[in-house]
Amino acid sequence: MPEGHTIHALAGRLNRAYAGKPVRASSPQGRFADSAAQLDGEVLIGAQAAGKHLLVEVDGDRWLHVHLGLIGNFAVTPLADGIRPEDVPVQGEVRLRLASDTHVADLRGPMVCALITAQEAHSVLDRLGPDPLRADADPDEAWARISRSGKTITELLMDQAVIAGVGNVYRCEVLWRHRIDPHRPGRELRQSSWDTIWADLVRLLPLGVAYGQILTLEPQVEEAERRLAAGEEPPVITGRSLGTTFPREFATYKRAGEPCPTCDSRIRTAKVAGRTLYWCGRCQRRR
DNA sequence: AGGTGATGGTCAC
């Protein structure tokens, strides 16, 4: 489920639930028991996302590093009145449970869950390319790599050292939105095309954070922007639920053989570096 | 009831 927008939303949820307060930590599954014991009772200073990585600073110069991978889930649930954290049943293999008087957060199936030093946390950040959701992001750093790479733009968009936070859905959809051939080598991409991709991701990803779902069809994107501008509060995402404000619709993703919204040509599919790419062979022809 | 693939990534060969 997670691309960068999911992790940024998660960091916000964790901050609202726990930041500045001591947290109870446990590992019902047991695999993370030692680290949970070290976390237990410490003040959770703040959570931040960098691409698909979650970094939570904890008192005592320690950082909790979580990467959900493809199948992981970190469900933050507010407690109903009178319910204590220990009353919430543990369902499945919960690697880490964070609890307070107000919330329970259960981590399942992560690719990474580790307690690391500040230095190690910085090295995680250093390995990542710019993240369109972060204020400190510099798109020129990504362009420097893209413009001298023989790899295709679709591979480069998935390379977290080039740009952080983009996954398979956003890469397929953003290339379709700008009619860019996914097989075009980075070094043959015009800088104006890159600037357009970056600006679009800066526009799209915050909508994904706000609504808890990937929005890439222009009518949905504009409707989401309109609602946010009008001050509408998106529904709060809790537990394992996903955003359902808008129907789950894409232009290319998982639409192999179906008509392109623009030209009716059939959406094509191919495995690229182990992941399924979707694109319109007509709109996204090399030009 | 069982199988499969998935919005990810690493590592060994």
Added chain:
DNA sequence: TGACCCTCACCTG
């Protein structure tokens, strides 16, 4: 290139 990590939704029957 494929095994693995190890969860869940969505098929098939």
